[in-house]
Amino acid sequence: MATAQRSEEIDRALAQEAAETAAKADVKPPYDEMHAPDGSVRPHFAIMARRLAALGPGELDERQRTLERFFLLQGITFTVYGAESSTERIIPTDLLPRIIPADEWARIETGLVQRLQALNLFLADIYGERMILKDGVVPRELVLGAPSYRREMQGLYVPHQAYANVCGSDLIRQEDGEYAVLEDNLRVPSGVSYMLANREASKRTFPGTFRLAGVRQIDRYPDLLLTTLRSMAEWRPNPQVVVLTPGVYNSAYYEHAYLARLMGAPLVEGRDLVVHDNMVYMRTTTGLRRIDVIYRRVDDDFIDPLTFRRDSSLGVPGLFNAYRAGTVVMCNAPGTGVADDKAVYAYVPEIIRYYLGEEPILPNIETFLCREPAQMSHVLANLDKLVVKAVGASGGYGMLIGPHASAAQREEFAQAIKADPENYIAQPTIQLSTAPCLIDGEVDARHVDLRPFILSGEKITVTPGALTRVALRKGSLVVNSSQGGGSKDTWVLAGPGDDLS
Amino acid sequence: MMLARVADSLYWIGRYVERAEHVARLADIMLTATLDRAETAAQVARIALSAVGEATPEKIATPFESARGLALDRMDGSSVVSSLALARENARQVRDQITSETWERLNLVHLRLSGATAAKSFNDGSSAFLHDIIADLHLFKGAADATMSHGEGWRFLLLGAHLERAQLIGRLLEVCFGRGVERLDHPTLTAVLRMSCALEPYLRVYTADVRARPILEFLLLNAEFPRSIRFSTDEIEAHLSVLSRHTEAVHAGPGRLAGRLKARLQYADMAEIEREGSHVFLEGVLAECGAIHSGVYDAFVAYPLEMRLPA
Numbered sequence: 001m002a003t004a005q006r007s008e009e010i011d012r013a014l015a016q017e018a019a020e021t022a023a024k025a026d027v028k029p030p031y032d033e034m035h036a037p038d039g040s041v042r043p044h045f046a047i048m049a050r051r052l053a054a055l056g057p058g059e060l061d062e063r064q065r066t067l068e069r070f071f072l073l074q075g076i077t078f079t080v081y082g083a084e085s086s087t088e089r090i091i092p093t094d095l096l097p098r099i100i101p102a103d104e105w106a107r108i109e110t111g112l113v114q115r116l117q118a119l120n121l122f123l124a125d126i127y128g129e130r131m132i133l134k135d136g137v138v139p140r141e142l143v144l145g146a147p148s149y150r151r152e153m154q155g156l157y158v159p160h161q162a163y164a165n166v167c168g169s170d171l172i173r174q175e176d177g178e179y180a181v182l183e184d185n186l187r188v189p190s191g192v193s194y195m196l197a198n199r200e201a202s203k204r205t206f207p208g209t210f211r212l213a214g215v216r217q218i219d220r221y222p223d224l225l226l227t228t229l230r231s232m233a234e235w236r237p238n239p240q241v242v243v244l245t246p247g248v249y250n251s252a253y254y255e256h257a258y259l260a261r262l263m264g265a266p267l268v269e270g271r272d273l274v275v276h277d278n279m280v281y282m283r284t285t286t287g288l289r290r291i292d293v294i295y296r297r298v299d300d301d302f303i304d305p306l307t308f309r310r311d312s313s314l315g316v317p318g319l320f321n322a323y324r325a326g327t328v329v330m331c332n333a334p335g336t337g338v339a340d341d342k343a344v345y346a347y348v349p350e351i352i353r354y355y356l357g358e359e360p361i362l363p364n365i366e367t368f369l370c371r372e373p374a375q376m377s378h379v380l381a382n383l384d385k386l387v388v389k390a391v392g393a394s395g396g397y398g399m400l401i402g403p404h405a406s407a408a409q410r411e412e413f414a415q416a417i418k419a420d421p422e423n424y425i426a427q428p429t430i431q432l433s434t435a436p437c438l439i440d441g442e443v444d445a446r447h448v449d450l451r452p453f454i455l456s457g458e459k460i461t462v463t464p465g466a467l468t469r470v471a472l473r474k475g476s477l478v479v480n481s482s483q484g485g486g487s488k489d490t491w492v493l494a495g496p497g498d499d500l501s
Numbered sequence: 502m503m504l505a506r507v508a509d510s511l512y513w514i515g516r517y518v519e520r521a522e523h524v525a526r527l528a529d530i531m532l533t534a535t536l537d538r539a540e541t542a543a544q545v546a547r548i549a550l551s552a553v554g555e556a557t558p559e560k561i562a563t564p565f566e567s568a569r570g571l572a573l574d575r576m577d578g579s580s581v582v583s584s585l586a587l588a589r590e591n592a593r594q595v596r597d598q599i600t601s602e603t604w605e606r607l608n609l610v611h612l613r614l615s616g617a618t619a620a621k622s623f624n625d626g627s628s629a630f631l632h633d634i635i636a637d638l639h640l641f642k643g644a645a646d647a648t649m650s651h652g653e654g655w656r657f658l659l660l661g662a663h664l665e666r667a668q669l670i671g672r673l674l675e676v677c678f679g680r681g682v683e684r685l686d687h688p689t690l691t692a693v694l695r696m697s698c699a700l701e702p703y704l705r706v707y708t709a710d711v712r713a714r715p716i717l718e719f720l721l722l723n724a725e726f727p728r729s730i731r732f733s734t735d736e737i738e739a740h741l742s743v744l745s746r747h748t749e750a751v752h753a754g755p756g757r758l759a760g761r762l763k764a765r766l767q768y769a770d771m772a773e774i775e776r777e778g779s780h781v782f783l784e785g786v787l788a789e790c791g792a793i794h795s796g797v798y799d800a801f802v803a804y805p806l807e808m809r810l811p812a
Contacts, residue, residue, distance in 0.1 A: 257596035287809040
């Protein structure tokens with residue numbers, strides 16, 4: 001109880017502080033997904049607003065409990081291991097869907113396709129001719145010095161130049177309502193099972209509203225994923241696809257099993273695979289069977305103890321050599337992380353212009369690289385306004401939100417930046433847009449971001465839906481599930497030309 | 502074709518669920534017997550506790566605590582809660598191989614048993630609590646039967662269940678009748694039939710003539726009762742012969758053992774068994790079951806790779 005109370009106090013203090021800072025610095029208020037500035041309901045939210053008004057006070061709460069029970073029963077949980085016993089928790093899920101009108105989605109979709117095209121070309125280039133480095137568009141040491149750069153990938157053939165077969169980009173909405181890309185996730189992005197599970201849940205919760213609103217379907221995702229994976233091994237008549245998981249103790253295990261089941265592909269662990277003569281086999285009840293495509297949900301470092309980390313027991317000895325020999329395809333390709341590096345991110349607009357000769361459709365967030373002395377001094381002078389991120393960290397760790405931080409915390413980061421400037425970037429504090437959420441039985445606004453999923457194999461497809469992540473603490477801007485974030489369904493409405501599927 | 506690890510997990514799910522059901526039933530019958538005469542209650546408790554573990558005088562004297570231990574003691578590896586936690590952990594590892602309907606049933610009963618309110622529910626109404634667990638496990642088996650493809654995975658699940666069942670019933674019969682046949686009183690014999698879930702089917706064959714010899718005969722050799730050892734060995738043989746179809750002849754070890762055991766029970770003669778001593782026969786059957794278990798491992802799960810590499 002004491003902790004709950006304290007976190008409430010912290011929340012209140014945070015909200016108050018945020019309001020004060022906003023007033024002082026004349027910060028614009030966040031974009032409200034549901035209401036226009038004059039307080040009226042935006043047209044695409046009208047159906048949902050009517051439904052909410054018609055519900056009795058206890059009804060929403062009741063539905064929220066039904067939803068949580070459904071998640072628990074299905075095992076859509078992560079395990080919290082304690083000293084005595086382990087308990088399972090469901091990922092906090094909010095049942096009010098976020099709604100995106102057709103025209104906004106069209107722009108997001110074309111923007112994401114453009115971005116992933118350029119990033120795949122970039123990866124093919126830096127693991128090939130390195131023209132972009134020779135032309136001085138992206139600093140050579142930034143790419144070749146990145147911890148996620150894999151020299152083992154140099155000169156390796158990747159079908160369709162599709163390095164990042166599954167990409168989950170994080171989009172946020174700025175104060176003026178414009179979508180911008182905050183981060184690209186090209187390694188082993190997760191969350192797609194929550195997108196699909198949230199959809200199941202919101203269909204059950206708001207069946208009538210769902211039908212009336214004309215929501216585009218997302219349930220073809222597993223099918224599209226399988227098609228994408230198979231397109232990576234076209235030289236084989238009927239390629240055997242498997243999903244490689246680190247195992248049942250991984251926090252995303254539910255998702256691995258879920259995708260394997262819906263694709264009808266075996267879910268394998270490292271210990272199920274054997275490499276012999278540069279061919280990869282799985283151990284079945286009737287002997288060894290050859291594998292062609294591995295949708296791996298294991299990080300680069302752990303896939304092959306002979307090539308990468310030696311202490312890894314999750315991987316398969318010899319797997320990378322088989323990959324080099326071209327007898328098996330790994331998706332995503334190793335080494336894609338160099339293109340979603342937080343410092344390389346700053347150059348993505350240039351990368352798009354360089355390879356495609358087009359202007360970026362989705363803008364970046366303005367990013368300061370502390371490795372550049374001029375930009376570092378700007379960052380140090382404005383720590384109270386900026387968000388500082390460590391380049392190597394993810395999941396909301398190693399981050400300073402300037403306006404919400406104490407003077408001592410800012411000082412600590414200033415020292416860290418000076419000691420290791422290359423490891424830090426900074427961005428202005430963006431007031432993420434807010435969407436209505438069900439908090440303790442009441443509808444209240446919380447900050448959200450947007451993670452759509454893009455598949456690239458022979459072609460690039462964007463599923464018309466996304467995972468909307470929610471910062472459940474009032475005023476908080478951190479949506480990561482490891483930091484008290486939750487998620488909700490995202491309804492993409494069909495436009496005049498769109499098929500619902 | 503399925504992953505060796507997956508086959509192994511399904512096999513163990515079958516075993517653990519069968520074990521959990523059996524232990525829950527024994528605990529329930531032990532509690533019901535406390536309503537009988539004290540000697541009968543002690544006799545039943547001794548049988549139930551010996552059949553799944555150890556029967557110390559203290560345990561026999563405190564049937565309620567012992568039953569709660571059989572159901573809910575996490576430190577006891579063969580308690581219902583431990584078996585179901587293991588079954589469910591295995592199911593999680595092969596979540597992609599079992600249907601959602603099957604998974605839901607198992608997950609639900611696991612959550613109920615491992616939840617914070619389990620001990621309270623047991624204290625509030627132990628018989629209803631145990632009865633509900635058994636009913637839930639029947640639902641699990643029904644869901645598996647009605648929604649899973651009756652292919653390789655399902656066969657491994659049932660292979661595990663029947664092998665476990667044959668061993669559990671075999672152990673129960675050893676405890677009851679291993680040391681001679683005529684020492685148990687009528688209420689105890691009825692309790693033994695209940696422990697094998699056999700009371701009603703038995704009465705239909707032998708009428709209300711409850712005696713040790715026909716009980717032993719029924720639970721060993723009846724061809725139609727699904728918990729007799731003969732029935733289980735028929736099933737084990739049937740599943741293994743299909744599963745072995747795709748392995749090469751040299752790996753047909755467990756299939757051969759299962760066929761031999763099946764024949765042994767099919768052509769057994771009660772008078773002959775008694776002459777030999779029923780404990781000798783039961784020991785033989787249990788040893789064969791153990792050999793089949795190892796044979797399954799060697800043929801399907803932990804086979805040496807050298808034998809299976811492409812030439």
